[in-house]
Amino acid sequence: xxxxxxxxxxxxxxxxxxxxxxxxxxxxxxxxxxxxxxxxxxxxxxxxxxxxxxxxxxxxxxxxxxxxxxxxxxxxxxxxxxxxxxxxxxxxxxxxxxxxxxxxxxxxxxxxxxxxxxxxxxxxxxxxxxxxxxxxxxxxxxxxxxxxxxxxxxxxxxxxxxxxxxxxxxxxxxxxxxxxxxxxxxxxxxxxxxxxxxxxxxxxxxxxxxxxxxxxxxxxxxxxxxxxxxxxxxxxxxxxxxxxxxxxxxxxxxxxxxxxxxxxxxxxxxxxxxxxx
Numbered sequence: 001x002x003x004x005x006x007x008x009x010x011x012x013x014x015x016x017x018x019x020x021x022x023x024x025x026x027x028x029x030x031x032x033x034x035x036x037x038x039x040x041x042x043x044x045x046x047x048x049x050x051x052x053x054x055x056x057x058x059x060x061x062x063x064x065x066x067x068x069x070x071x072x073x074x075x076x077x078x079x080x081x082x083x084x085x086x087x088x089x090x091x092x093x094x095x096x097x098x099x100x101x102x103x104x105x106x107x108x109x110x111x112x113x114x115x116x117x118x119x120x121x122x123x124x125x126x127x128x129x130x131x132x133x134x135x136x137x138x139x140x141x142x143x144x145x146x147x148x149x150x151x152x153x154x155x156x157x158x159x160x161x162x163x164x165x166x167x168x169x170x171x172x173x174x175x176x177x178x179x180x181x182x183x184x185x186x187x188x189x190x191x192x193x194x195x196x197x198x199x200x201x202x203x204x205x206x207x208x209x210x211x212x213x214x215x216x217x218x219x220x221x222x223x224x225x226x227x228x229x230x231x232x233x234x235x236x237x238x239x240x241x242x243x244x245x246x247x248x249x250x251x252x253x254x255x256x257x258x259x260x261x262x263x264x265x266x267x268x269x270x271x272x273x274x275x276x277x
Contacts, residue, residue, distance in 0.1 A: 004036075005064070006083070010107070013087040016051060021109040021170045022087065023055065024216045030062040038066045085181065088118075088167075091173040103178040112184045112192035112212065114217060118143045118171040118206055119196065121156070123169055133157050142202065143195025175205050183214040244269075 008029055012022035021042065027036040037272040041056065056067050074233070086093045097104035108115055120141045126134065138146035155167045176179065186193055189212075196202050196210050235243060248254065254262065 007036045007038070009038045009082065009084045010083060011086040011090055011093060012042075012107075013089040016055070017086055018089075018109070019052060019055065020218055021216060022085075022107060024218055025085070025107055025181070025183075026065055027062060028213075028216065030064045035062075036064045036066070036092070038068050039068050041067060043069045075081045083178075089170055090172045091176070094173060094176045098176075105179045105181055106174065106177040106208075107181045107183075109183045112182055112189040112196065113141075113144055113212075115180065115198070115210070116141050116192050116196050116202070118145060119174055119202060119205060121168060122172045125159070131159060132155070134154075134274055139197075143199040144192050154277055159208055160275050176208060177208045180207075180211045181211045181213055184212045184214050188214070207241055 008020050010024075010026045010029075023039060026039050029037050031271045039056075041052070043052075058251060061067070061128075066248040076147075083105060084097050085105045085107050088106060088108055091106070094104045095101075108118075121155075123130070124139065132139065132152055133149055135149055138148050142144050155163045158164060193210065193212055196207060208210070246262075
């Protein structure tokens with residue numbers, strides 16, 4: 001008797017910053033664990049649609065990875081051998097999975113420390129009456145390093161805006177997940193991972209099991225223009241450990257003030273490194 005492979009559906013949110021890490025995660029489920037995966041892709045008419053199409057038409061995708069573009073999928077027939085892996089901003093899928101008795105996992109592409117903050121945010125929202133940026137001291141997430149007020153992400157700097165309410169809605173639903181898969185690993189963030197697993201606060205929520213599976217990075221890259229080739233040729237000529245790489249995400253941009261701060265930070269970093277060595 002031939003037993004069919006387990007089937008997992010992976011549902012990322014829109015945007016390359018969500019699609020790329022979920023695609024890489026899906027590929028690893030197929031290649032390393034023998035699981036059939038359906039990657040459910042929300043198609044859009046945004047400028048990134050061309051890059052999305054190129055990414056999903058790669059000849060290197062494994063055979064058991066099925067790309068399903070939504071719409072026009074009307075319904076999915078799922079059974080007890082199925083599971084769903086979804087994005088942080090698609091937690092509404094948890095409700096459907098509960099009705100169908102399907103395990104629903106969250107794949108979080110952020111750090112373990114940020115996952116701890118997300119799990120703590122509902123209590124912070126309930127306990128703090130002022131804006132978080134007006135707090136006199138850093139925010140202390142149980143078991144983790146203090147979060148400096150200036151380091152808070154934009155979505156939580158103003159609790160009156162819709163972006164904050166939408167973010168709070170989704171992170172408040174994290175305990176509904178069967179498990180949380182994070183793109184990190186034990187040796188990188190031992191304190192944060194230990195805290196989420198064992199700190200009494202997180203156990204009381206209760207927090208679902210967490211699975212550090214990182215580092216998951218893009219395994220292949222299509223060179224799109226001459227500038228890409230020139231950049232790689234330049235990098236090949238540099239001495240080992242002599243280049244600092246910075247990335248701002250798939251759609252990251254910096255204001256003039258942020259660029260200025262970055263230049264000063266890098267200058268200070270280089271100066272400190274020179275003093276040490």
